């Protein structure tokens with residue numbers, strides 16, 4: 001990464017910026033908190049609930065600075081980065097609280113600045129600025145491409161596509177590339193078709209039924225303004241991982257576009273956003289993977305390993321010696337824990353911890369403190385016990401979204417029902433050894449309701465003078481880990 005004149009100039013520019021930020025930081029302590037997770041993981045809801053809790057003062061017994069009464073005030077400040085959209089906090093709060101709907105999907109990066117006045121433990125008054133950056137986890141999973149050649153990436157992508165359940169979704173695309181001659185003349189039409197079939201395959205993998213996580217290049221499924229551009233029009237070819245593309249060949253064309261993707265999309269993200277973060281929370285919809293089955297869970301584990309690798313990217317080369325990722329705390333959070341009874345929260349956390357530990361072993365040198373939590377940023381359910389036959393089952397009460405259905409009934413969005421969410425498996429060793437061992441969970445799935453049910457945001461008590469508080473599960477623990485030490 002450290003070759004070429006333009007990159008040396010860039011290094012100089014970056015170190016100048018780092019120095020500037022360092023200087024500002026002395027007078028005005030700032031923490032940049034990255035919030036990421038794959039599509040629908042719960043990023044927007046998490047940030048909205050976190051900011052709402054800080055502005056209003058949520059019920060956060062484990063977030064010591066707030067619980068201990070040391071936070072005097074918190075307020076929003078103008079978003080400082082001119083090129084980044086502002087996180088639409090007010091809009092999302094309106095949707096969640098006033099309309100009792102979940103916010104719309106967001107596909108771009110966004111940012112929000114929060115200023116917190118607090119009293120230090122020694123009594124002195126201070127201000128901490130918190131910049132919260134919401135960005136798609138798909139962008140993070142692109143970072144490993146920086147260290148991969150087109151040929152390596154092709155070989156890995158094809159190997160992955162030949163495994164089930166991906167193979168059945170890749171048939172048409174794999175057939176098409178088998179008909180291509182990589183060393184033959186470059187061919188725009190063949191490239192267009194290959195890119196389209198490849199993108200269709202990625203989209204099919206992401207589908208709820210398969211819930212695959214590891215689907216780079218991330219912008220193929222969220223192209224934004226780059227849709228249709230050459231940088232997004234390429235695909236893997238069946239070429240030797242250490243081969244060299246002949247001039248003017250289809251292979252050379254694909255390779256050039258792959259490199260363009262890296263320099264137009266991936267490197268700027270690394271430089272302008274990722275490398276400036278101090279803290280990171282990675283939200284994981286583990287329940288969606290459970291619902292889709294063992295293959296999805298293994299894929300999620302591979303994606304987490306990929307994410308973990310990102311925190312090591314560039315460490316140890318010149319580029320990063322000058323400008324390395326400075327993230328020193330990473331929290332992996334299983335979201336939507338309110339879909340499970342309290343008795344399963346620890347188990348959900350244990351499963352995620354297990355996946356992250358395995359990934360962390362590959363990245364022992366991250367140098368960051370890592371923790372794991374199962375949380376619900378906005379708790380949409382309450383707990384109850386329901387009699388089924390002779391058993392009293394630990395259940396949850398919630399209002400299914402309009403149009404959701406279970407047991408032959410379709411809900412209107414205004415009816416509260418009790419469901420038995422099922423138990424998560426206890427035998428983690430068995431769970432991770434092979435697909436078969438998921439039978440424990442699969443068996444419970446027969447009578448479990450949660451897999452297809454999504455609930456409306458909760459009905460809130462509006463009598464409080466300072467407006468309604470949002471109920472949550474363990475959001476305060478997440479906050480304590482992420483910024484508690486900055487407010488000492």
Ligand SMILES: Nc1nc2c(ncn2[C@@H]2O[C@H](COP(=O)(O)OP(=O)(O)OP(=O)(O)O)[C@@H](O)[C@H]2O)c(=O)[nH]1
Nearest residue numbers: 039040041042043044045102105106376377378380
């Ligand atoms: N019950 C419950 N559902 C949640 C919670 N957080 C998120 N969800 C559900 O998950 C969906 C996605 O949440 P978002 O916060 O929009 O997820 P995101 O990661 O921002 O998604 P994209 O913007 O599409 O990448 C929501 O529409 C809700 O249905 C939660 O704490 N509890």
Ligand SMILES: [Mg+2]
Nearest residue numbers: 043044105106
């Ligand atoms: Mg979002």
